[in-house]
Amino acid sequence: ARPSPGSSAWFVPSQEVLGEDKLMAILKERELKIYWGTATTGKPHVAYFVPMSKIADFLKAGCEVTILFADLHAYLDNMKAPWELLELRTRYYEHVIKAMLESIGVPLDKLTFVRGTDYQLSKEYTLDVYRLSSVVTQHDAKKAGAEVVKQVEHPLLSGLLYPGLQALDEEYLKVDAQFGGVDQRKIFTFAEKYLPSLGYAKRVHLMNPMVPGLTGSKMSSSEEDSKIDLLDRKEDVKKKLKKAFCEPGNVENNGVLSFIKHVLFPLKSEFVVLREEKWGGNKTYTAYEALEKDFAEQVVHPGDLKNSVEVALNKLLDPIREKFNCPELKKLSSAAYPTPSKAKPGEKGTKNSEPEDVVPSRLDIRVGKVISVEKHPDADSLYVEKVDVGEAEPRTVVSGLVHFVPKEQLQDRLVVLLCNLKPQKMRGVESQGMVLCASSVGEPRQVEPLDPPAGCCAGERVYVEGYEGGEPDEELKPKKKVFEKLQADFRVSEDCVAQWKQRNFLTKLGTVSCKSLKGGSIS
Numbered sequence: 001a002r003p004s005p006g007s008s009a010w011f012v013p014s015q016e017v018l019g020e021d022k023l024m025a026i027l028k029e030r031e032l033k034i035y036w037g038t039a040t041t042g043k044p045h046v047a048y049f050v051p052m053s054k055i056a057d058f059l060k061a062g063c064e065v066t067i068l069f070a071d072l073h074a075y076l077d078n079m080k081a082p083w084e085l086l087e088l089r090t091r092y093y094e095h096v097i098k099a100m101l102e103s104i105g106v107p108l109d110k111l112t113f114v115r116g117t118d119y120q121l122s123k124e125y126t127l128d129v130y131r132l133s134s135v136v137t138q139h140d141a142k143k144a145g146a147e148v149v150k151q152v153e154h155p156l157l158s159g160l161l162y163p164g165l166q167a168l169d170e171e172y173l174k175v176d177a178q179f180g181g182v183d184q185r186k187i188f189t190f191a192e193k194y195l196p197s198l199g200y201a202k203r204v205h206l207m208n209p210m211v212p213g214l215t216g217s218k219m220s221s222s223e224e225d226s227k228i229d230l231l232d233r234k235e236d237v238k239k240k241l242k243k244a245f246c247e248p249g250n251v252e253n254n255g256v257l258s259f260i261k262h263v264l265f266p267l268k269s270e271f272v273v274l275r276e277e278k279w280g281g282n283k284t285y286t287a288y289e290a291l292e293k294d295f296a297e298q299v300v301h302p303g304d305l306k307n308s309v310e311v312a313l314n315k316l317l318d319p320i321r322e323k324f325n326c327p328e329l330k331k332l333s334s335a336a337y338p339t340p341s342k343a344k345p346g347e348k349g350t351k352n353s354e355p356e357d358v359v360p361s362r363l364d365i366r367v368g369k370v371i372s373v374e375k376h377p378d379a380d381s382l383y384v385e386k387v388d389v390g391e392a393e394p395r396t397v398v399s400g401l402v403h404f405v406p407k408e409q410l411q412d413r414l415v416v417l418l419c420n421l422k423p424q425k426m427r428g429v430e431s432q433g434m435v436l437c438a439s440s441v442g443e444p445r446q447v448e449p450l451d452p453p454a455g456c457c458a459g460e461r462v463y464v465e466g467y468e469g470g471e472p473d474e475e476l477k478p479k480k481k482v483f484e485k486l487q488a489d490f491r492v493s494e495d496c497v498a499q500w501k502q503r504n505f506l507t508k509l510g511t512v513s514c515k516s517l518k519g520g521s522i523s
Helices: 020-029 046-060 071-076 083-103 123-133 138-144 157-172 182-198 234-243 255-268 288-296 302-323 327-336 482-487
Strands: 016-018 033-039 064-070 111-115 177-181 204-208 271-273 283-285 365-375 383-388 395-399 414-418 424-426 429-431 437-439 447-449 461-464 490-492 498-500 503-507
Touching (some): 016 020, 016 182, 020 204, 033 046, 046 302, 064 071, 064 083, 083 111, 138 157, 157 182, 182 204, 271 302
Parallel strands (some): 064 111
Antiparallel strands (some): 365 414, 383 395, 437 447
């Protein structure tokens, strides 16, 4: 979807600038005219604070700034915004983006707000779309949208039109430059190549690094675990941060540290780590590098880091929550983003009941790292393990693996952990998860813990192919038997890949597997 949230400072090197010489030439003569656009698809999340703070920088530098609500693009991008919801979602975006800008002190009267359909349905624009389509190859159109338009097996023609419309926006908004995330680079180079073929000038393009999500991957409106919505309640913020990947001493793919670097530091120019006096008391950082160094050296604890982010983030979100607390905007929010499924009259369930669909996305499965392994004090066949799943504290997990896996093979091993089973005591020790293992079909019974792909980090989400989206249940209710129903179709393929109904278990780095138990079951 349109330029994605990124980060840089005005007149400080961005990740990349296309047309830097032209930029400097314009600045010698007059102020820059620049725009940022956003497709009105999923709900804006907290990473949008980054372009908002950048807009504040542009205004302070004297730039003329336009914000484009790209409603037509939202429909063209694989119909992420259905036609009947387009108007409602555009209104929602207008209100929420303006609320964000006000919350960081940006004066709205110095900005120009435009909807795409205000000019994209005009005769002139439509003719330019046809003119552009006569010179653009299918290959170039597909390549330009590869990192922006949703990729599907049988793409729609609308997705091929998308990059051309974004290129034309630069001319019709009469700007010198466009800025957005580095994922926009192919569209920017597409615009530079094709706008001159219509007799229009090349524009300057500023690109910013992408904001990683809380799971360590890109923060995305479609990946619930990766982002915090602007209207999330305080308890939701706490829950999502608690689940966020933040391994002690690990600064790579650390979603919480990345959020501080790309969102909180650009807004406040400092970050305060809140902690009890016995752990050194509060500490204020004025440079991100110093915070990262202390975290790498384990001077700063993940739990303190998460709690501090929670406090800082809620201060930013409170004014937005307050603005949307009025009946009119509550109604708009519900109408623009209706609940996917509600019980019909006469059916079981209510609006707030749990979804009855038994699908793999309801399972909270994560990569875990075994920190310690001990024999259960009261059961010869059980291990008691401490497993890091990217939370403030490791989880205690009881596993019946003593007769199958030597203790030294579990120590420091990456495993696959089911994290949202109801905790239960096993011979007096409460187990807070289940290590998923492959088991042989015949006798003698063999058991092998599932292996995440090499390079995975503790806390990364494991999902089933085709079920990447969706929020896992907070806790699986034993009476519903959700895990048991899904587990009946867990199998190991002939290639030793873990599957559900022949769909692979995956992380962002590849497939989950076992060493040798082809055709085995998984439990």
